[in-house]
Each structure stands twice: as structure tokens, then as C-alpha cells.
Amino acid sequence: QKEVEQNSGPLSVPEGAIASLNCTYSDRVSQSFFWYRQYSGKSPELIMSIYSNGDKEDGRFTAQLNKASQYVSLLIRDSQPSDSATYLCAVINQGYSSASKIIFGSGTRLSIRP
């Protein structure tokens, strides 16, 4: 079982709709969760970070965390063509007292169709 799992996609969503990206993780002691957006040929860009159960909203983006179900999601409202990218779910586990080791999912390719 992979430590962080995402559907690879592509996920195709019409412009203006809500895009829903999902991620599950295997280590119950995971404590920090991130969503990165990566355009082709570019570096990952932080979209959201979430540390506690519930929802966290930032503009058109909402991250949701459910530690009991070991599930984290990203909702993108009013999807725009510029949202077309690969979205990487990332998790940091406890146990690294000095340096943090991110575990990345394989990424979900999102395509917003006009």
C-alpha cells in the first residue's frame, strides 16, 4: 500500500464547476498535510496547508481533513482554465525531530474544459 494515494486522473471539469481532488494516507500519526499545484515543467507551488480536522478555506480553495478516515481533499470552486495542472497531495509524519520528510502522492492531473 502506498503511503499517500491519489487518483492519477485526468480529472476533467467544466469551467465554472467545482473540482474535487481526493487523497488518502496510511500513517495515522501524520500531522501536516499540504496541497501543491504543479504546472508542466515548473516547480510545485503551495496551494493549501492544513493541520487539524475540518475545513480550511482560502479564496476559491477549500482543504478538508478527516484524520479518523485518513482522508484529505481539495475543492476548487468556480474552476478556471488556469487551474489545469497536476495537484500533489503531501503529508508529513511525526518522528522527524529536526528535519521534515514530505511524502508525496503521485499527483492528480486536473483539466478544466472551457
Next chain:
Amino acid sequence: DTEVTQTPKHLVMGMTNKKSLKCEQHMGHRAMYWYKQKAKKPPELMFVYSYEKLSINESVPSRFSPECPNSSLLNLHLHALQPEDSALYLCASSQVGPNTQYFGPGTRLTVL
């Protein structure tokens, strides 16, 4: 300011060359990272420096040699690379601990 800079943007080298990748941040972060990313794959961790000391080495071949000369700079020295080492090399930095990592723009490396 959450900027991490990397030079060069692109690098083409032969298998007998020696070259270095450079990374710099001025956010006061004391943890810095090197990742390797192949096309359509997530970044793979190579090295982690914490307080300028090598903290994590993910069993990377010795032809990759990291160096952290001070708290703002991170280098990756390359020697006798193979064509399969061609990839996007990413630097990142963070506060020490399970905190957000900020990525630089990357160096696109091609080994001929």
C-alpha cells in the same frame, strides 16, 4: 517573501563533466532539501540539511554530493552522471520540523 532561487535554470553536461547546482533562500529557514523529479512523477527526496548538517540521505549515489556552506545556501555537486540522471532538480526550504516546504523553480538537467 517565500522565494527560493536556483541556478542555473538549465544545464547540459556530459558524463565526464563536473558541475554544481546552487540554491539560496533568505527566509531564515534552517532546513533545506534537494529533490529529483522525473516527468509525470512526484518529487523524490534526495538530501535534507538541518542546521547546516546533513540530516537525511536517501541512499543517493555518490556521484551526487551535497554541501551546505551556510544557512542560506545549498549546493549539489555533480560528477560522472549517467543519462538516467536527467531530470528536474528541485531545492526547497522550511522551518525545522513538520512545516511547509517552499520550492525553488528547479534546474532542468540533461546528461548526454
